[in-house]
Amino acid sequence: xxxxxxxxxxxxxxxxxxxxxxxxxxxxxxxxxxxxxxxxxxxxxxxxxxxxxxxxxxxxxxxxxxxxxxxxxxxxxxxxxxxxxxxxxxxxxxxxxxxxxxxxxxxxxxxxxxxxxxxxxxxxxxxxxxxxxxxxxxxxxxxxxxxxxxxxxxxxxxxxxxxxxxxxxxxxxxxxxxxxxxxxxxxxxxxxxxxxxxxxxxxxxxxxxxxxxxxxxxxxxxxxxxxxxxxxxxxxxxxxxxxxxxxxxxxxxxxxxxxxxxxxxxxxxxxxxxxxxxxxxxxxxxxxxxxxxxxxxxxxxxxxxxxxxxxxxxxxxxxxxxxxxxxxxxxxxxxxxxxxxxxxxxxxxxxxxxxxxxxxxxxxxxxxxxxxxxxxxxxxxxxxxxxxxxxxxxxxxxxxxxxxxxxxxxxxxxxxxxxxxxxxxxxxxxxxxxxxxxxxxxxxxxxxxxxxxxxxxxxxxxxxxxxxxxxxxxxxxxxxxxxxxxxxxxxxxxxxxxxxxxxxxxxxxxxxxxxxxxxxxxxxxxxxxxxxxxxxxxxxxxxxxxxxxxxxxxxxxxxxxxxxxxxxxxxxxxxxxxxxxxxxxxxxxxxxxxxxxxxxxxxxxxxxxxxxxxxxxxxxxxxxxxxxxxxxxxxxxxxxxxxxxxxxxxxxxxxxxxxxxxxxxxxxxxxxxxxxxxxxxxxxxxxxxxxxxxxxxxxxxxxxxxxxxxxx
Numbered sequence: 001x002x003x004x005x006x007x008x009x010x011x012x013x014x015x016x017x018x019x020x021x022x023x024x025x026x027x028x029x030x031x032x033x034x035x036x037x038x039x040x041x042x043x044x045x046x047x048x049x050x051x052x053x054x055x056x057x058x059x060x061x062x063x064x065x066x067x068x069x070x071x072x073x074x075x076x077x078x079x080x081x082x083x084x085x086x087x088x089x090x091x092x093x094x095x096x097x098x099x100x101x102x103x104x105x106x107x108x109x110x111x112x113x114x115x116x117x118x119x120x121x122x123x124x125x126x127x128x129x130x131x132x133x134x135x136x137x138x139x140x141x142x143x144x145x146x147x148x149x150x151x152x153x154x155x156x157x158x159x160x161x162x163x164x165x166x167x168x169x170x171x172x173x174x175x176x177x178x179x180x181x182x183x184x185x186x187x188x189x190x191x192x193x194x195x196x197x198x199x200x201x202x203x204x205x206x207x208x209x210x211x212x213x214x215x216x217x218x219x220x221x222x223x224x225x226x227x228x229x230x231x232x233x234x235x236x237x238x239x240x241x242x243x244x245x246x247x248x249x250x251x252x253x254x255x256x257x258x259x260x261x262x263x264x265x266x267x268x269x270x271x272x273x274x275x276x277x278x279x280x281x282x283x284x285x286x287x288x289x290x291x292x293x294x295x296x297x298x299x300x301x302x303x304x305x306x307x308x309x310x311x312x313x314x315x316x317x318x319x320x321x322x323x324x325x326x327x328x329x330x331x332x333x334x335x336x337x338x339x340x341x342x343x344x345x346x347x348x349x350x351x352x353x354x355x356x357x358x359x360x361x362x363x364x365x366x367x368x369x370x371x372x373x374x375x376x377x378x379x380x381x382x383x384x385x386x387x388x389x390x391x392x393x394x395x396x397x398x399x400x401x402x403x404x405x406x407x408x409x410x411x412x413x414x415x416x417x418x419x420x421x422x423x424x425x426x427x428x429x430x431x432x433x434x435x436x437x438x439x440x441x442x443x444x445x446x447x448x449x450x451x452x453x454x455x456x457x458x459x460x461x462x463x464x465x466x467x468x469x470x471x472x473x474x475x476x477x478x479x480x481x482x483x484x485x486x487x488x489x490x491x492x493x494x495x496x497x498x499x500x501x502x503x504x505x506x507x508x509x510x511x512x513x514x515x516x517x518x519x520x521x522x523x524x525x526x527x528x529x530x531x532x533x534x535x536x537x538x539x540x541x542x543x544x545x546x547x548x549x550x551x552x553x554x555x556x557x558x559x560x561x562x563x564x565x566x567x568x569x570x571x572x573x574x575x576x577x578x579x580x581x582x583x584x585x586x587x588x589x590x591x592x593x594x595x596x597x598x599x600x601x602x603x604x605x606x607x608x609x610x611x612x613x614x615x616x617x618x619x620x621x622x623x624x625x626x627x628x629x630x631x632x633x634x635x636x637x638x639x640x641x642x643x644x645x646x647x648x649x650x651x652x653x654x655x656x657x658x659x660x661x662x663x664x665x666x667x668x669x670x671x672x673x674x675x676x677x678x679x680x681x682x683x684x685x686x687x688x689x690x691x692x693x694x695x696x697x698x699x700x701x702x703x704x705x706x707x708x709x710x711x712x
Contacts, residue, residue: 004093019702023695025105030690041675046130056141061159064145120676125278133202136215143222150229169195205279210266270325304358309334319396361407398666402436405664413457413658414440421464437665446472452479458657463491463631473499483621491631507614512556512587519584538578543648550641551630556608572617579611
């Protein structure tokens with residue numbers, strides 16, 4: 001086999017075809033790399049390889065057409081067939097020689113993501129996965145070209161057949177959709193030769209083992225067919241047309257059946273076994289919150305997907321598969337709207353889009369419109385007087401987990417938010433998180449109520465900077481005395497707030513006058529007022545522990561006895577400090593006349609709590625007060641600094657108050673990755689390198705070698 005491999009490899013480089021193949025491949029890869037990644041700044045290398053797959057239909061036929069067909073025509077194959085080399089060795093030697101030629105440009109483009117990384121953030125896992133997909137697709141295409149070269153003596157016929165077969169494999173998904181939108185036996189058989197869908201699955205950012213097995217198994221099958229083709233010629237030199245003996249036919253049937261069975265088994269395996277999420281945003285992975293929630297499900301839920309399964313949204317389909325694999329209580333069923341167009345009217349009176357979901361339990365149902373699965377931004381284009389839509393995030397997991405909780409819950413918890421004391425209102429980002437957590441909310445002025453309503457899961461006071469009235473204060477304390485739950489975000493003000501202080505005093509808590517200055521450089525961002533608190537592992541910090549939270553302009557919370565990240569108790573009150581400052585922090589009182597961040601004589605030394613839960617044991621239950629010392633904590637500006645970590649803290653807090661064992665509000669997974677920034681000179685230099693210098697260099701090297709051999 002080694003001798004065959006060396007012979008074929010040398011022949012391709014001596015005949016100029018090998019250099020031509022490498023040059024053409026590098027040119028097109030370099031061209032799309034220059035346009036997509038350098039000029040437009042896209043950080044995804046998958047855009048490049050997905051754009052050049054058409055190249056296989058042109059270059060592979062030229063590369064493979066002569067490898068066996070020419071030898072059959074010139075009768076030189078008889079020398080090999082009579083040599084003491086196994087037919088399998090002959091086929092593998094030739095195949096590996098072709099694969100080596102193809103591997104050269106693939107190895108070169110492995111440096112392209114490294115070049116991109118010099119100009120911005122690049123999802124390397126996705127980049128190299130796309131290169132692997134390109135190599136596997138090319139490997140299978142080369143094997144097909146090798147086989148078709150073995151069945152004819154004409155190079156032209158071999159090239160045309162290879163082009164047609166690769167074209168059909170590339171277009172098979174579309175062909176099947178044209179034959180039947182709902183799928184039938186014929187389309188199932190034809191999809192066995194769908195070469196592009198496994199490639200597309202890998203480009204989506206999932207290391208799909210079933211796709212890899214598909215390419216490897218098809219390649220192995222085609223090489224086996226090539227061996228059978230040559231084997232027949234070896235024992236029947238007079239036969240001009242390809243035919244198989246009964247024994248060969250039986251072996252072929254066994255080989256085909258084996259490949260089909262292997263791929264069926266891979267398709268039936270749980271996606272958690274066969275698919276590894278390589279995306280930087282972990283689009284296809286389920287968060288710990290979802291895993292915990294689904295594993296604790298006791299009731300059955302059916303998720304209906306309004307689309308033919310063959311035409312489903314790939315990303316959403318993978319997410320649904322992971323839910324299905326995670327629990328026997330979840331069943332995913334596809335309903336083709338062309339076959340059953342009125343199915344959705346059983347669950348909603350409105351119109352919904354194709355690919356929408358209907359989540360159904362014995363208690364209730366919820367519709368997830370496909371338009372809500374993806375988050376988009378809209379920019380007005382004044383040149384065309386129209387809006388450009390950009391998909392910025394994927395919310396499949398968030399919507400599905402929230403819907404599961406909605407259809408399974410007996411009661412929906414309700415939160416009352418106070419107003420009338422200059423409280424901050426929540427943005428759409430945070431109210432949407434409450435909706436996904438299946439928490440109902442209502443804004444109330446305590447002056448209009450005789451008492452906090454009995455159906456209140458908790459009371460939310462968000463950054464009040466004017467004091468409560470004595471009557472309002474009594475209502476809050478009475479609510480706590482009856483086992484109520486209150487979330488209090490303090491608001492900084494120069495005015496005295498004795499009634500808000502009295503609510504804190506109910507749990508023996510108090511606020512240090514002034515704003516916290518953090519002297520530990522690891523505990524702040526840019527300014528000592530911009531606190532990055534120390535976190536303890538806690539239900540409140542689930543998903544943020546080990547990351548950053550951002551608390552600008554915070555007030556220090558003073559806990560009795562000592563400030564600690566551990567639980568402490570005083571009398572019948574237990575404290576859990578889960579956010580705190582360092583020992584070198586202090587509360588600066590004279591905030592308005594600050595010239596620097598030096599500590600004044602009356603400033604109070606830290607450390608302080610910035611997030612604390614106080615629980616008082618009562619005869620009729622427990623009263624709970626959660627206090628945060630940062631007015632800006634639950635705002636979009638603070639949240640954006642730490643990529644949504646503050647929002648996670650928010651949902652964890654309300655999840656605990658709503659008695660959810662785990663939060664069901666999963667943040668949107670962002671698609672937004674900063675574009676690469678490459679200056680024009682670098683674009684020109686790198687563009688010339690990958691589109692001109694490398695391809696032309698290969699052509700020149702090939703021409704020199706060919707010309708020298710011609711002179712000899």
